[in-house]
Amino acid sequence: MTWVREMAVGDAAAVSAVRVAGWRAAYAGVIPGAYLDAMSVERDAALREERFAAGRAAGLCDLVAVGADGQVVGWACCGPRDTPGAGPGAGEGELYALYVRPALLGRGVGRALLGAVHDEAAGRGWGALVLWAVEANARARRFYEAGGYRADGGAQDEEYEGVVVREVRYRRMTGPPPGGSGQPSDRARGCLRSRTAPTAPGTRARPTGR
Numbered sequence: 537m538t539w540v541r542e543m544a545v546g547d548a549a550a551v552s553a554v555r556v557a558g559w560r561a562a563y564a565g566v567i568p569g570a571y572l573d574a575m576s577v578e579r580d581a582a583l584r585e586e587r588f589a590a591g592r593a594a595g596l597c598d599l600v601a602v603g604a605d606g607q608v609v610g611w612a613c614c615g616p617r618d619t620p621g622a623g624p625g626a627g628e629g630e631l632y633a634l635y636v637r638p639a640l641l642g643r644g645v646g647r648a649l650l651g652a653v654h655d656e657a658a659g660r661g662w663g664a665l666v667l668w669a670v671e672a673n674a675r676a677r678r679f680y681e682a683g684g685y686r687a688d689g690g691a692q693d694e695e696y697e698g699v700v701v702r703e704v705r706y707r708r709m710t711g712p713p714p715g716g717s718g719q720p721s722d723r724a725r726g727c728l729r730s731r732t733a734p735t736a737p738g739t740r741a742r743p744t745g746r
Contacts, residue, residue: 538645540652542727543598543611545588550608551600552580558635566672568697591615597727599652601636601645610636612649614656617666629662629710650683656727657710664709668692671702684708 543551556575563572591598594615601610612634631653636645657665667685669676690705 537604538609538648539602540599540648541602543600545585547600547608547611548584548588549577549581551598551611552577552584554608554611554635554637555633556580557638561638562673562676563670566670566701568699571696596632597653597656599649599656599727601649603640609640610634610645610649612653614653614665616662627662628664628666629657629660631665631667646679647683650679654683654708654710662710664707666690666705666707668703668705671704677704677706680706680708 556577559567559575560572588598591613596613596615599612599614600608601612603609613632614629615632617628617630634646634649634653636649653665665685666688667680669680671691685706685708687704688707692703692705693700694703695701
């Protein structure tokens with residue numbers, strides 16, 4: 537059984553360990569090894585602690601998956617889509633990150649986190665959720681497609697140590713919460729406090745800088 541709860545600032549080190557391990561496992565051979573080797577759990581955790589309050593104020597929702605032993609085994613971050621004004625994408629949410637401890641891929645952690653993110657999106661009344669996946673990350677793309685996401689034609693390039701990595705955009709339409717009007721909100725109304733989910737196949741998303 538996997539529990540999903542709202543992240544606390546004290547989870548920063550555990551979340552950073554999952555994030556760094558996720559990058560190194562998912563992107564070996566895609567992102568240069570020198571870049572991956574230079575990633576630091578300690579630096580990542582320090583930045584995460586420093587920016588935690590500001591992220592919540594900006595409407596970000598951080599969720600952690602916790603195993604039976606109480607250890608953090610996955611993390612997801614979603615929030616309002618970063619869209620200026622009322623242009624295309626306003627009133628939508630974005631899944632900025634979803635990582636699972638590599639040794640636990642395929643055991644339902646990713647699916648539990650994704651389900652909690654979908655609940656959050658419905659609760660905030662977002663009309664859709666978008667995310668960016670590395671084009672070469674076939675496993676993550678299959679995972680999101682199974683979760684109802686479809687590539688919408690968007691693409692962008694990121695550069696790591698001189699290597700260009702193509703990312704593709706996925707979108708999933710969402711609905712209003714049961715019994716609610718589904719009015720979009722850019723301010724957090726509070727992440728899910730806890731959630732249980734049965735063991736089911738899952739994986740990690742494309743790591744991001746969030």
